[in-house]
Amino acid sequence: MNLLEVKNITIKFGGLTAVQDFNLNLQQGQIVGLIGPNGAGKTTAFNAITGIHKPTQGKVILEGRDITGLMPDKITKLGIARTFQNIRLFSNLSVLQNVLVGHHLRIKSSPLAATLHLPQYIKEEKQMIEETKELLKSVKLDDVQDEKAGSLPYGKQRRLEIARALATKPKILLLDEPAAGMNPQESQELKEFIMHIRDEFNLTIFMIEHHMAVVMGVCEHILVLDHGITIAQGTPEQIQNDQKVIEAYLGVETDA
């Protein structure tokens, strides 16, 4: 069975069709990439899966359950976590607190129990902090746990955003341009990091990325979007040799 199935999604903003008939099948453990020129509708497709936009048509099915049009927080609870293209950390909170927020969705204590620090809550909080520290260690951010998230260097902020998403214990992780603004050294590290978290947390990853070295290096399957239409999909080799993809990126040669 497919873990995530996106069936013929179309998203329209007024008269503009941002994404048309988008299809996607994710199997457990896959790393799938989504590429395309700027404005192709990649992030819009992401937003439709995570509930920020309600698709005009089509369905999103997670483990056989229709999740089309649910609120973003509900979808996160069901197991799809994401990061954002422009980093959206809680900048004034510490690194530790940022990740702790990702644990909040599983809290069982009521606000009153939390205010009174009842034993049940203290136990929950203790477990949260333990898990968070473990997670920070595995993403190598444990040395900066008390620093403000906004004061971290760029590469670490990206990693923290992924760690925060991991704290929600997702089945599927959606990464929106994780390598944006990274130098070759950093993107090489990111590649290894993505493979590492996929194996360690048993994840399925769907990512948007412009950095071809990263996409070709980690993705088993790639979809190419142009003007909202899926123009190609296949293995990295197939995509690299696809005429339509080359045209979309480099333009068509016209005879003078």
Added chain:
Amino acid sequence: MTNIMRQNKTLKIIGVILLLGLFIYYAQNNLDSYKIRILNLCAINIILTLSLNLTNGFCGMFSLGTAGFMAIGAYTSAILTMPPEVKQMNFFMSPMNQHLMNLNAPFIVALIMAGLLAALVGFLIGAPVLKLKGDYLAIATLGFGEIIGVVFTNTQTITNGALGLKGIPQYTNLYWGFSLAVLTILGLMTLLNSSYGRAFKAIREDETAAQAMGINLFYHKSLAFAISAFLAGVGGALMANLLSTIDPTMFKFTYTYQILLMVVLGGMGSITGSIMSATIMTIMMEALRAVESTIDLGFVTIPGIPGMRMVIFSIILIAVVLFLKNGIMGENELTFETLEKAIQRFQSKKGRENHEPTRG
């Protein structure tokens, strides 16, 4: 934090509360009624400032409904605590609703009811309004405050309309005021340090990201809004039973503005900042009455201008916005550790100064 450190902190907090208790005991028995009144207002303003800081500073919702919620709390408590005879005397224009006429409850029940009713209204108002952001939310909540005023002016048989209510029993004293203020402070501190507090702050920092982290925005925003309304309601109830006279014009926007000023001065998102600014402002508000009376400087006489205090406060606000953008405390808290460090620094400085003459 280790257990010993935590125990240590708890002991210190208990110590501070005991000291405050001793001071209150002394004040209630020895100070004149004017000073006691000011201290009572301090306690009430601390509660109100924290109430507004919860929504505006910690949760990032710019709400201006404080005065409206206070009005609900004040009227609830007034109606519950006034004996039937006094009500009879108040409602000479048109008789009071019979069911409300015979209602009577002890002060503690009145306080809780005042808070709960304000929280209920807060939730009902919040449900549709909290979808708005920033300025729009501010305007919507401001409108709510005005509507409450108009409603209370026109519900003659419940609130006695524009005539207001007189002869409310003066139950509020320093013990009530400060024990509720301390409860509010402790409650908010533990709430805001809990996972829910982190969720509130996450919403303040970035709503979209918070929602993507699985935080239910509607639930958490309504929760913060209702708690804030509850506290404002309790504050209003304390106020009604302190002043003994209330009318709808008391709870106009100017009151919200004063509380907002205290929140901004103390620092949006700082509990200790709010406590400090509420105390300082309340005392200054009275101390500055001097500038409104005629001042005789010997060679020139400055006539008393009513409202001069507010001019001074406006100047303070402008200065704060210009030079101290984040208020006294910003988002930081005054903790025992920072205090101890400051004392240590001061002592070592003093020590150096004492040694200097012998060296020189």
